[in-house]
Amino acid sequence: GQNIDQPTEMTATEGAIVQINCTYQTSGFNGLFWYQQHAGEAPTFLSYNVLDGLEEKGRFSSFLSRSKGYSYLLLKELQMKDSASYLCAVRDSNYQLIWGAGTKLIIKP
Amino acid sequence: ETGVTQTPRHLVMGMTNKKSLKCEQHLGHNAMYWYKQSAKKPLELMFVYNFKEQTENNSVPSRFSPECPNSSHLFLHLHTLQPEDSALYLCASSPTSGDGAGELFFGEGSRLTVL
Numbered sequence: 001g002q003n004i005d006q007p008t009e010m011t012a013t014e015g016a017i018v019q020i021n022c023t024y025q026t027s028g029f030n031g032l033f034w035y036q037q038h039a040g041e042a043p044t045f046l047s048y049n050v051l052d053g054l055e056e057k058g059r060f061s062s063f064l065s066r067s068k069g070y071s072y073l074l075l076k077e078l079q080m081k082d083s084a085s086y087l088c089a090v091r092d093s094n095y096q097l098i099w100g101a102g103t104k105l106i107i108k109p
Numbered sequence: 110e111t112g113v114t115q116t117p118r119h120l121v122m123g124m125t126n127k128k129s130l131k132c133e134q135h136l137g138h139n140a141m142y143w144y145k146q147s148a149k150k151p152l153e154l155m156f157v158y159n160f161k162e163q164t165e166n167n168s169v170p171s172r173f174s175p176e177c178p179n180s181s182h183l184f185l186h187l188h189t190l191q192p193e194d195s196a197l198y199l200c201a202s203s204p205t206s207g208d209g210a211g212e213l214f215f216g217e218g219s220r221l222t223v224l
Contacts, residue, residue, distance in 0.1 A: 004151065008149065030208070033212065035215075040217070041217055042111050042113070042199070042215040042216055042217045042218065043199070043213075043215045044111065044215070045212040045213070045214075048212065087152070089152075091210075095206075095207045095208050095210065096154070097152075097154070097213070098151075099151035099152040100151055101149055101150055101151045102149075102151075
């Protein structure tokens with residue numbers, strides 16, 4: 001079967017750096033997405049990786065290794081507003097999105 | 110504001126009621142999706158419409174009935190639901206489905222409670 005694994009919950013301190021990992025086993029690969037979802041709000045797109053390497057977008061970066069079935073989302077200079085759930089999703093060979101259960105990130109002052 | 114609006118935001122219904130969820134997108138997209146989001150579980154794809162035609166039905170029980178009158182509007186008609194159907198129902202859109210989909214744009218969801 002197809003599976004996406006990410007930690008259920010993480011805690012970090014304001015101003016610090018946190019890395020949220022995502023590992024996947026899917027039938028084929030056509031890209032990996034990260035979404036942010038604040039409580040009671042819509043998931044919003046953060047990043048997309050289809051080739052190996054690091055994609056940087058401001059304080060957020062996303063890394064992909066297709067050979068390892070692995071990605072991470074790196075958040076720098078954490079702010080209280082970064083407290084949210086982070087969803088990892090992989091597009092498989094049929095272009096279906098396979099979702100992880102999300103990682104709830106708690107930022108403490 | 111994502112350009113995708115869902116109503117109502119909250120809905121409480123009994124198992125014998127009939128209600129509908131509405132989704133409207135103002136992005137000019139041609140694909141629309143219904144997802145179910147339960148606590149600590151991955152998003153579950155329910156239905157996909159591309160250019161008003163249903164292209165995916167992920168073995169969803171018939172008590173959920175989708176309707177897509179045009180590319181901007183999507184409904185989910187609900188009847189004789191079960192308590193385990195209580196969840197957040199998310200609508201999303203994208204330029205098209207399949208290999209041209211790109212990222213999804215989500216609405217804020219309709220929180221459904223079935224008593």
